[in-house]
Amino acid sequence: MSIDIFGFRALWSPYYFAALVFITVGYFWLVTKKRGKFPGSSLSVKQATYFLIAMFLLYVVKGSPLDLLSHIMFSAHMFQMALLYLVIPPLFIIAIPDWLMRTLINSRGVKPLFQFFTRPLIALLLFNVLFSLYHIPLVFDYIKTGMWIHAGYTFLLFTTAVLMWFPLVNQLPERESLSGVKKVAYIFGSGILMTPACALIIFANAPMYDTFTNAESWASAMELCVPASALSGLTLSGPEMFNGLPLLEDQQLGGVLMKVIQEIVLGYVLGVIFFAWFKKENGGQNDIDPIPSDFQTAE
Secondary structure, X not given: OOHHHHOHHHHHOHHHHHHHHHHHHHHHHHHHHOOOOOXXXXXXXXXXXXXXXXXXXXXXXXXXXXXXXXXXXXXXXXXXXXXXXXXXXXXXXXXXXHHHHHHHHOOOOOHHHHHHHOOHHHHHHHHHHHHHHHOOHHHHHHHHOOHHHHHHXXXXXXXXXXXXXXXXHOOOHHHOOOOHHHHHHHHHHHHHHHHHHHHHHHOOOOOOOHHHHOHHHHHHHHOOOOOHHHHHOOOOOOHHHOOOOOHHHHHHHHHHHHHHHHHHHHHHHHHHHHHHHHHHHOOOOOOOOOOOHHHOOOO
């Protein structure tokens, strides 16, 4: 059965799209208005491009049919999470001009909290603990069936993902907390800490989550992304009506996707760090930065 039966609003989230357009316009208005009022306040083409890519991916993840599919297929859910927590946060960090980043993180009330939660060990542990906790079956099913708890936990995970990425990709010299060797250790630590949750999912011998196996729980979860008016006229027995994969294989595929995407992203960053390190040792670049010169955000 096609997911088209859920209607345009559930598939393409027009209100969410409008909100993202509003934020995008606000971003460009703000950085244009303040141009020249701060040292180095000009917005580079690369920063603008990163921001647009991040906003596009944010719509794909939470506004396109992928969001609906994430309530039907566990593999789509994990692909969604991989983009939301491993790809989008570093793009946003790089896209924010230095003056705006300083304004945001040095404001009263934010600065002490930001300094504490971006300490590398704390940032690394906080995200991965919350990620692993989320995928405990009882916790997962509870969060997936409550609109506000789901929205709140998603926002919390995204925020902690930004905090986790900040020590690795931020562009502020005064906020550099990791040397080249420590960045390598940080990357390996991130890969290791996510492994238990992914392994639990990949090597489970039975489907673990009621919201993908129990028709009643699944229907409750679907109410988070499908208007009640669209659901009221449908007779649905469960996600298997739309998913061609057996439930266990779909669950295992989800765990594999999450781990593979994480390894690709971290492997890329690790490769850039080693390349910069090699240049430094051979009299080239003087520092080690996870963003290659072709991707620097400052002109």
